[in-house]
Amino acid sequence: MKIQSMKYLITGGAGFIGSHFVKYILKNKKDASVVNFDLLTYAGNLETLAEIENLSNYTFVEGDICDKALVEKILKEEKIDIVVNFAAESHVDRSITGPEIFVKTNILGTQVLLEAAKKHDVPRYIQISTDEVYGSLGETGFFTESSQIKPNSPYSASKAGADMIVMSYYKTYGYPVNITRCSNNYGPFHFPEKLIPLFVTNLMEGKKLPMYGDGLYIRDWLFVTDHCKAIDTVIEKGKAGEVYNIGGNNEKTNMDIARYLLDYFDKDESSLSYVPDRPGHDRRYAIDASKIKNDLGWEPEHNVEDGLKETIEWYINNEAWWKPLKK
Numbered sequence: 336m337k338i339q340s341m342k343y344l345i346t347g348g349a350g351f352i353g354s355h356f357v358k359y360i361l362k363n364k365k366d367a368s369v370v371n372f373d374l375l376t377y378a379g380n381l382e383t384l385a386e387i388e389n390l391s392n393y394t395f396v397e398g399d400i401c402d403k404a405l406v407e408k409i410l411k412e413e414k415i416d417i418v419v420n421f422a423a424e425s426h427v428d429r430s431i432t433g434p435e436i437f438v439k440t441n442i443l444g445t446q447v448l449l450e451a452a453k454k455h456d457v458p459r460y461i462q463i464s465t466d467e468v469y470g471s472l473g474e475t476g477f478f479t480e481s482s483q484i485k486p487n488s489p490y491s492a493s494k495a496g497a498d499m500i501v502m503s504y505y506k507t508y509g510y511p512v513n514i515t516r517c518s519n520n521y522g523p524f525h526f527p528e529k530l531i532p533l534f535v536t537n538l539m540e541g542k543k544l545p546m547y548g549d550g551l552y553i554r555d556w557l558f559v560t561d562h563c564k565a566i567d568t569v570i571e572k573g574k575a576g577e578v579y580n581i582g583g584n585n586e587k588t589n590m591d592i593a594r595y596l597l598d599y600f601d602k603d604e605s606s607l608s609y610v611p612d613r614p615g616h617d618r619r620y621a622i623d624a625s626k627i628k629n630d631l632g633w634e635p636e637h638n639v640e641d642g643l644k645e646t647i648e649w650y651i652n653n654e655a656w657w658k659p660l661k662k
């Protein structure tokens with residue numbers, strides 16, 4: 336779908352990936368406008384959006400995607416062309432200690448958005464999902480869009496539930512949706528509880544790196560702006576009702592990532608501290624992103640070494656952003 340002056344409702348646009356996407360759209364789509372709708376939980380941060388907050392084609396609304404009346408009001412008044420839903424509780428460890436809010440925000444919130452979007456004839460809805468809905472892989476193989484949905488954590492189960500609801504709106508009502516399922520993102524403005532920013536900032540503070548289990552958990556890492564470009568590609572060229580996997584072709588163990596960072600900061604493995612494993616920890620995720628490559632022509636532009644260097648340098652130069660969050 337390509338409309339010259341498209342109006343986006345971006346939910347969760349004060350979080351890590353959503354804020355990059357808001358900036359991506361405002362930078363790359365000349366006549367577009369963005370309404371950013373975000374509850375500003377611990378993970379939402381308006382300072383991340385300081386560089387665009389005064390643009391005339393950008394509006395911020397503070398609110399909850401579960402708040403039916405407010406969501407309805409925005410969709411009724413704003414003449415939105417597309418809803419892109421990033422809003423979520425996103426941290427697996429938090430979902431283990433407090434799963435309820437994950438079910439509420441990730442599943443109920445998604446349904447509230449979908450229902451309002453359908454009611455007000457918003458022409459397209461994009462659900463930002465995750466490769467974690469597929470569960471864990473053995474040592475070989477890749478997740479394709481038709482892999483079984485087998486989530487293991489309350490976080491991934493809530494995202495899987497949301498995906499099912501989204502697809503039901505396509506199958507039941509013919510409402511035009513897409514789901515994107517991406518691998519692990521990294522880059523600037525990532526909340527410092529997540530692995531890469533936690534490790535980078537701990538190294539900057541002279542602290543140890545907490546390593547789960549044997550450190551051999553494998554994730555496929557994608558630089559955040561490559562993810563934004565992939566979502567934009569799905570919006571422009573994707574076919575309604577389709578799921579698109581998005582991956583970086585960058586499978587690394589947590590130990591590979593730690594070693595790269597230790598090297599950069601001239602530290603050795605005595606800076607690692609092994610901590611008890613996360614319950615239900617998925618061993619390996621790896622994405623087969625050939626559908627989005629072959630059908631829509633998207634491929635990642637960053638390799639993990641360049642992306643990590645850029646990320647480390649950003650954290651070194653932006654202590655004022657992450658230091659208060661770490662407290």
Ligand SMILES: NC(=O)c1ccc[n+]([C@@H]2O[C@H](COP(=O)([O-])OP(=O)(O)OC[C@H]3O[C@@H](n4cnc5c(N)ncnc54)[C@H](O)[C@@H]3O)[C@@H](O)[C@H]2O)c1
Pocket residue numbers: 346347348349350351352353372373374375376377378379380398399400401420421422423424425426440444463464465466494516517518519520521526
């Ligand atoms: N980070 C990753 O590696 C990754 C990978 C694949 C998919 N995803 C998905 O991408 C999306 C964004 O992830 P992220 O890492 O940017 O998350 P994040 O935690 O950094 O940001 C989530 C944002 O949603 C907002 N939010 C939370 N609850 C809300 C509610 N009820 N109403 C409105 N806003 C609410 C928060 O304030 C925050 O700004 C999520 O849906 C996540 O599942 C993330």
